[in-house]
Amino acid sequence: MSPMKKVMIFLLPSFPSCTWERTCLRNFVAAFLAVMLLSLTACSKLTEDNLQKIHNGMTTDDVKAILGEPTSSQTGSALGIISGTTYIYHSGTSDVKITFVNDKVVTTEGEFK
DSSP states (O other), rough: OOHHHHHHHHOOOOOTTOOSSHHHHHHHHHHHHHHHHHHHHTTTOHHHHHTTOOOTTTTTTHHHHOSSOSEEEEEEEEEETTEEEEEEEEEEEEEEEEEEEEEEEEEEEEOOO
């Protein structure tokens, strides 16, 4: 048995129902990814306290520094004079929309449940 295979077998958790190393590894990776995904969700910056820090006149960079990257965004312009962007943040049951005109916050709306 190769040294690498010995290390992999040692690192894998013991699954009594697993008969093949490949199945054990697949189960271990799936469980690890599930735990990591849940931990990322728990670390959301979208909170009522952070939303209170957002005020008119802030730039997109200011908002990202407080709330992180938006879940999605939409950009448009009117007659090429005024450009607007809406950042949409979603976390659990909370939804927030922040609208920017010429890279400055003009409206903030959101709902926390």
